[in-house]
Amino acid sequence: MDYQIKEIYASFQGEGAQTGRPAVLCRFAGCNLWSGREEDRAQAQCNFCDTDFVGTDGPGGGTFATARELADAVVRCWSEKNTAGNAVERPFVICTGGEPLLQLDRTLIDTFHGEGFEVAVETNGTLPAPENIDWLTVSPKSPACDPKFVQRGGNELKLIFPQLKIDPEDFTGLDFSCFYLQPMAGPDKQRNTALMLDYCRSHPRWRMSLQTHKILGVA
Ligand code: SF4
Numbered sequence: 001m002d003y004q005i006k007e008i009y010a011s012f013q014g015e016g017a018q019t020g021r022p023a024v025l026c027r028f029a030g031c032n033l034w035s036g037r038e039e040d041r042a043q044a045q046c047n048f049c050d051t052d053f054v055g056t057d058g059p060g061g062g063t064f065a066t067a068r069e070l071a072d073a074v075v076r077c078w079s080e081k082n083t084a085g086n087a088v089e090r091p092f093v094i095c096t097g098g099e100p101l102l103q104l105d106r107t108l109i110d111t112f113h114g115e116g117f118e119v120a121v122e123t124n125g126t127l128p129a130p131e132n133i134d135w136l137t138v139s140p141k142s143p144a145c146d147p148k149f150v151q152r153g154g155n156e157l158k159l160i161f162p163q164l165k166i167d168p169e170d171f172t173g174l175d176f177s178c179f180y181l182q183p184m185a186g187p188d189k190q191r192n193t194a195l196m197l198d199y200c201r202s203h204p205r206w207r208m209s210l211q212t213h214k215i216l217g218v219a
Pocket of ligand 1: 099
């Protein structure tokens with residue numbers, strides 16, 4: 001199969017438990033919860049998205065015919081920015097989207113592994129994740145009881161907060177090592193941040209996650 005990739009760029013993980021770690025971001029095109037077109041937003045299951053995941057026209061993006069071709073592009077991107085190679089930590093690729101699990105498969109993950117990469121994935125949890133992922137972040141967009149929410153374990157659960165009809169407590173029994181609340185961006189961001197802080201204070205299982213790359217203006 002080929003892989004439709006919106007963009008590939010070297011930066012840092014800005015959110016959650018891996019914040020501050022150099023990474024290559026590999027953004028897969030397409031999502032199963034929104035078409036990405038503004039005219040469909042009101043009817044979409046996820047309607048607060050602020051990411052452009054449509055098409056393959058971003059920096060480093062394109063259609064990659066094989067896992068090998070895509071892994072080579074990620075390796076090139078890593079090597080251009082991270083001159084220390086893998087002397088200290090393994091090189092790190094974050095597969096994001098859109099919804100990366102519409103396309104990401106074991107073959108691609110194995111190919112990344114063959115290049116020495118640790119592989120992180122950020123998913124909305126509606127598709128089962130391959131077992132050979134090294135770091136799995138699940139960011140639900142529906143209540144925990146929704147039958148479409150199938151990925152009920154992983155490394156971190158990161159909930160954009162607040163979301164209509166979603167109670168964070170319904171997720172705390174699931175099989176994750178860390179639980180993060182991240183304030184919803186947009187016009188109510190200040191209010192959402194205050195709500196998130198209050199919630200974390202009164203529910204210490206939850207920690208705050210901020211989009212530090214956006215705060216710092218890092219791509
Ligand atoms: S699930 Fe993620 S990528 Fe898809 S529309 Fe929602 S925020 Fe955007």
